[in-house]
């Protein structure tokens with residue numbers, strides 16, 4: 001269901017005020033200032049501009065700085081003027097997928113614990129840090145503010161304008177087929193609580209696919225349906241060629257961000273060094289989300305780390321209508337808006353949720369009272385979250401609970417209570433508890449500390465894989481003399 005596009009404020013614009021300190025903007029009234037901002041940032045909702053103006057204490061100059069100088073917020077057609085784009089269908093070199101000059105990005109994370117209003121921190125942040133207001137989430141637009149206050153990195157103007165536009169158009173077309181069993185609503189149950197996701201989404205796998213697909217698959221006639229996060233069911237979709245080319249750029253950028261990070265986004269004692277993969281970041285699957293209008297949103301949640309592993313990094317590309325992405329610590333009380341941060345995700349931006357974000361924070365896409373219309377996608381926003389499903393964490397290799405008659409693969413979580421001596425330790429529990437199953441809503445109540453091998457993979461997975469293969473080939477059961485390899489090895493889909 002899409003809400004009507006926001007009316008653009010009527011403009012009769014005075015000349016923009018001088019921003020070199022020559023002329024003050026004190027004598028302009030708020031409507032005029034909003035009109036000026038609106039003409040400069042035509043795709044940003046009126047409410048957002050107002051919020052920025054308030055944060056900037058009425059200063060047009062500061063508001064413009066917060067909004068990032070215009071380029072990042074603007075419609076894709078403006079961006080597409082930069083550089084040479086490939087015409088649709090024509091193969092372009094990877095570099096032609098990136099904007100001529102990389103726009104705003106801050107690839108260095110500072111400690112996210114300081115919420116100060118410093119004007120110049122060790123990151124060289126010279127723009128004003130937005131001030132938290134009591135009871136109101138802080139809205140961030142600038143990559144350096146996101147880097148300083150959250151465990152994420154924001155890169156705006158990520159792709160060359162025309163590439164972003166083409167990908168947006170392709171995925172809007174793809175998303176027409178996302179309707180799930182006649183419903184446009186997806187329900188997650190997390191720890192007994194319902195999270196309604198009023199948007200449509202689909203899981204895409206890269207190339208050959210992922211061992212276990214993060215949730216296993218079932219075949220129904222010609223169709224192969226995948227589940228992920230243990231709850232959703234989707235038909236198999238494979239990265240399109242265009243997605244594949246963009247994915248290579250995403251991987252390159254994520255590796256750069258990870259290597260340039262100075263201080264970890266989460267405390268070291270939580271074991272980032274211990275658990276984070278020593279291999280360069282890569283992705284083998286993505287969830288493509290489509291939000292049509294401001295009413296479509298996704299509630300507070302953290303992405304399940306069961307199949308991705310501890311300290312996973314997730315990269316998220318946003319296209320089309322800009323929306324607010326919420327971030328709050330897991331420990332924040334329900335309904336408590338203090339300490340909640342909103343990040344504005346404009347068209348053609350890349351948000352990297354770094355190691356620890358899924359363990360220590362929750363995220364959401366806020367519903368919006370209205371959205372500005374995007375010239376190409378109307379009221380729609382497309383989001384692609386790139387993940388790496390670890391072959392060692394395929395459901396069939398996971399420790400199992402004690403549920404009768406069929407024990408189920410466990411759910412992986414971390415102890416997040418800092419007062420606990422086990423802070424940062426991972427454990428397995430029954431997925432029935434995660435989904436609120438059983439009389440008590442706790443499943444079978446099974447709990448086990450997670451143990452890891454020297455390579456940082458879940459202990460015993462190779463043995464379990466061997467057993468699984470033996471079962472599949474009949475080697476162990478039937479005492480067949482010759483072992484038949486059942487699949488193409490790690491990372492490939494077992495059929």
Ligand SMILES: O=C(O)CCC(=O)C(=O)O
Nearest residue numbers: 287289303316365383385
């Ligand atoms: O749409 C977004 O930016 C976030 C989507 C998300 O949280 C998810 O797919 O898990």
Ligand SMILES: [Fe+2]
Nearest residue numbers: 301302303363
């Ligand atoms: Fe998520």
